[in-house]
Amino acid sequence: MELLSPREIAVFALSLLDLTNLRDDCDAAAIETLCKRAQTPFGTAAAICIWPRFVAQARAILGAGHAVRIATVVNFPSGNLPVAEVVAETHKAVADGADDIDLVIPYQGFLAGDEASVSDMVAAVRAACPKSCLKVILETGEIKDSGKIRRASELAIAAGADFIKTSTGKVAVNATLEAADIMLQAIRDSRKNVGFKPAGGISTVSDADLYLRLAGTILGPDWLMPSTFRFGASSLLDDILSVAAGGASSAKSSGY
Template sequence: MSILTTSLAEVASSDATLRAFLHGLPGVDRVGADQRAAVLGTRSIKTTAKAQAIDLAISMVDLTTLEGADTPGKVRAMCAKAVHPDPSDPSAPRVAAVCVYPDLVAEAAAAVAGTGVKVASVATAFPSGRTSLEVKVADTALAVAAGADEIDMVIDRGAFLSGRYLKVYEEIAAVKAAAGEAHLKVILETGELATYDNVRRASWLAMLAGADFIKTSTGKVSPAATLPVTLIMLEAVRDFRARTGRMVGVKPAGGIRTAKDAIKYLVLVNETAGEDWLDPAWFRLGASSLLNDLLMQRQKLATGRYAGPDYFTLD
């Protein structure tokens, strides 16, 4: 089956047609992807553009707390920081979203109401994804009912790696239906997918099933986000739009800690998918520890000096 002649409406008609489509995608040149990402990662940005890039990166952050010790107070404090990242400078942009477990969605939604900051919630047995579809759908529906604007789901990596692509597809489609108007971010957990070819296949599988975003990682598995993996995912969303006319967002998550790292990702987006994706609606950064470094670099550009390490609240 040629992927050029296959109707995408027919691709998921059976496990066989879905497998044929995914394995008919062009293979990834691992060496070429690594080299391309490395070259783009060396691009330098001048002062004015750097200031703009830092503000853009701040506006793309999903500020996240996903720990067993999370409390309503911790979530409210995080939400306050999301809305006003630098209380001493009202010109600092707000972040894109806060991300919490489903039982804390109502708390987060109340804290950011009317600010433009979205509420995202991990669902579907995050981070393992190992539970029944019924539980995943119920988890999603409860989060949306509590006020989630976005749902971050994890795919069943065991099913994917054993070639049960239709099971993965049907689970994503069911969660998408349960999410209703909320945007669905599908986490591939690329650190467990073993090959770049699998990253490309998982990206297409998620998009075919209705993902609004594809996301690298839960942040709980190493390696998490990397430039080469994000490059492959950006190529996938670019090619998917060329074929279907539908844009899908990308979110690298985990391991992005500095403003310098964030700018590398913005360059990667611009050079791979194009400037249409340089918008919080289509590109996010899942890295809470990143925000403080972005704020420190922002202050350095504005004042000529760095703030002390305890100037900004710790996440």
């Protein structure tokens, strides 16, 4: 990537941000706040990412064709629901106004050797939302093994993922640069137009910059845009706004 100032990095990261509230205590008031926070003096977030039960409310607030997309989650966070139930979740989310579907693979089955469970789940949800952006969550912190992360990436891409995403943010280990490196190389080697979304634990502009630089090194700086790169984060916006306004980072880097 070309050398950017911290403020330029912050504004760029904002344009790639899926501003997330997947807290267990999320309510209607929190969704109203999230929709407002996604629209800042420095531009808008790429999307908000919310529980399916709030999609219709968010669509009513933002309206059709809004610059801020609405992402929601299915088979989340456990990854162990039956395919038919996940397909039904997906149909309902799309009908309620979701633009993006973030799907958790059946990673426990995958770890037990059932690769077909991943392919079948992704393909079924792909068919259920043909016009939506499908982001497939691997839960790399639970998969752990580099070879298995690579294989899960390949399976998701082959079955129709528009993005591959590291994590739910609900386990002990979420996004890491090590997992990102493996996933980005899988995207490069697939020669398909697939995006990447690191999620969980990214809370500062300096953290975000590390992922942007890694992606730019592997796939080229021109590849970095909202259609191919998103950050999944709930607290990153605070640091983005502080740095974009010319202030200091509001949080310490995670050290990844």
